[in-house]
Amino acid sequence: MSEYYEYELTIDKILDTGVKSFPDREIVYRDVRRYTFSSFADSVRRLMSGLKKLGVKEGETVGVIDWDTDVYLHSYxxxxxxGSVLHTVNIRYPPEIILKTILQAEDKYLIVRDEFLPLLEKAKNLLPVGMKIITYSDSKEKVRSNISDADFWELIDSSEPSEIPQVSENSRATIFFTSGTTGDPKGVWFTHRKLVLHALSVSxxxxxxxxxxxxxxxxxILVPMFHVHSWGYPYVFMLSGIKYVLPGKYDYGLILKLMDKERVTFSAMVPTILYFIITHPEAQNYLHVFKRWKVIIGGSALPEGLARKAKELGITIICGYGLSETCPVLTVSYYNSLVENLDENKKFLEQITAGTPIPLVQLRIVDPVSGEEKKVNEIGEIVxxxxxxxxEYYKDPEKTKALWRGGWLHTGDLGYIDEYGYVHIVDREKDAIKSGGEFIPSLLLENVISLYPKVSQVAVVGRKDEKWGERPIAFIVPKEPITEEELRNFLLEMSNQGKIQKWWIPDKFIFIQSMPLTSTNKIDKKILRDLANKSM
Known part of the structure; x- marks a missing residue:
């Protein structure tokens, strides 16, 4: 009789690969703690034993409320x-939404950093009966709290390494909630198999x-660990045998120092984080770091103006695209065979598109109503x-049906594919400005405005208009004093060059000190739309 073994694509295989091939590669958490891959794996297995002693069972959900720390990485x-389920709790939600997601995900346990305990202490009467809370402090001193049931470090220190249980690759491994940029947060979940295949393709x-x-x-990696698996990098680094530096709570001065000290060469982030780093008061002291730095941008479109500023500093920039619903990566703007031999400027312009599909991704541009596939350079919905x-959306069959209509996942993003096979996002379907029966693509308009030298940041939204339905309004964070007239003249020149259409030029420019941000550091257009309509 055959003793054939059915190999399951589970998270432990990622850890085993890293340890066997790169046992002495480092994991660094700020200047607080360092691990080798080997010592980290031992610590993970001790935590597994500690969690089992505490009562954590297969299929139960464990939430984590923390910054980007070594504790969080253990939890991943x-x-x-x-065989349990990791709930990466979005700490930037309002307190009532944090609690709502904990209840919706049916968390039985919570791992909580000490500074977040006051939030839970205030809501202790609303937490599920029988929930156990595991607390920790960076110093490893035991946290004093009447709602703490166990200390994270004691669970590790008092336990022997656990045997690795056999878990199905199709069992649920993670759950989290969407960032809520287009409505209430929705729960999405992923199996071991999905996470392993995603990490392999991104690697x-x-x-x-x-x-x-x-x-x-x-x-x-400067993508919060509560946000879409930090784009998969907590698994990618282990598969790839790459030293991994954890920043904790984001402090851009400290991040620059860490980049220098640990010789960081690669990061991932949203455009806003890149902006914060390269405009930091101490940034000029780290030009030698920027010259070796490779950065992948996602989460929202990278304005060409910001991309060119980064390039001037010697930073290699490319972009990617994905959603909470897609684990997340779908496309990356690496060079395909059609682009690799283009001139440098053309290659750069393709690098700052959303990119071309990564292995195992099928992507189409379709008519949002008929579902008919669009041709090259024709705008439609990305599926x-x-x-x-x-x-599915967790326990939401109605929204799931809309998400998966026709057997394709509908992103709600509008875009087109160019002659080289690269995706260009022109807008969220819900953000597109509908003016006189035509769409004004806000992302394309923002991109052109970003090229004006006095503009630091820009966001364009639609404002209600009796005649046209909506008209564009531009919010500007200026780099130096700037007038509406000079911006208008610049955009008129851009329209003469065919970069935009004349009727896209915003009706009004509103100058602000800083952009409102969502929980994932994207520009919050819901707030800007409200401000635009109030300014009428």
Missing amino acids: YAIPML LVGARPPLNVTTNDVYL VRSPWLTK
Whole structure:
């Protein structure tokens, strides 16, 4: 009788690969703690034992409320490896939404950093009966709280390494809630198999030009660990054998110092974080760091003006695209065979598109109503298939049906594919400005405005208009004093050059000191739309 073994694609296989091939590669949490891959794996297995002693069972959900720390990284491995479900709680939600997601995800346990305990202490009467709370402090001193049931470090220190249980690759490994940029947060969940396949594909494209990531690179990922698996990098680094630096709570001065000290060469982030780093008062002291720095931008469109500023500093920039519902990565602007031999400026312009599909992603541009596929350079809705997309919105069959109509996941994003096979996002379907029966693509308009030298940041939204339905309003964070007239003249010149259409030029420019941000550091257009309509 055959003793064939059915190999399951589970998270423990990622950890095993890293440890066997790169046992002495480092994981660094600020200047607080350092691990080798080998010592980290031992610590993960001790945490598994501690969680089991506490009562955590297969299929139960464990929430984490923390910054980007070594504790969080332990949780990314130990909780799914037990057969339990990791809930990455969005700490930037309002308190009532944090509590709502904890209840919706049916968390039985919470791992909580000490500074977040006051939030839970205030809401202790609303927490589920029998919920156990595991607390920790950076100093490893025991946290004093009447709602603490266990200390994280004691769970590790008092336990022997756990055996790795057999878990199905199709069992739920993670759950989290969407950022809520277009409505109430919705729960999405992912299996072990989806996470492993996603990490493998992201690892593969990182090695392609212009990133050319190797095992000599050093990661510092500036995507919160509560946000879409930090784009998969907590698993990618282990598969790829790459040193991993954790920043904790984001402090851009400290981040620059960490980048220098740990010789960071690669990061991922949204455009706003890039803006904060390269405009930091101490940024000029780190030009030597920028010259070796490779950055992938996602979450929202990268304005060409910001991309060119980064390029001037010597930073290699490419972009990617994905959603909470897609694990998240769908496309990355690495060089395909049609682009690799173009001149430098043309390559740069393709690098700052949303990119081309990564391996195992099928992507189409379709008419939002008929579903008919669009031709090259024709705008439509982006729909996708890949082996790592969420199966459903958690306990929401109505929204799930809309998400998966026709057997394709509908992103709600409008875009087109150019002659080189690269995706260009022109707007969220819900953000597109509908003026006189035509769409004004806010992202394309923002991109052109960003090229004006006195503009630091820009966001364009629609304002209600009796005649046209909506008209564009531009919010500007100026780099130096600027007038509406000079911006209007600049955009008229851009329209003469064919970069935009004349009727796209905003009716009004509103100058502000800083942009309102969502929980994932994207510009919050809901707030800007409210401000635009109040300014009428």
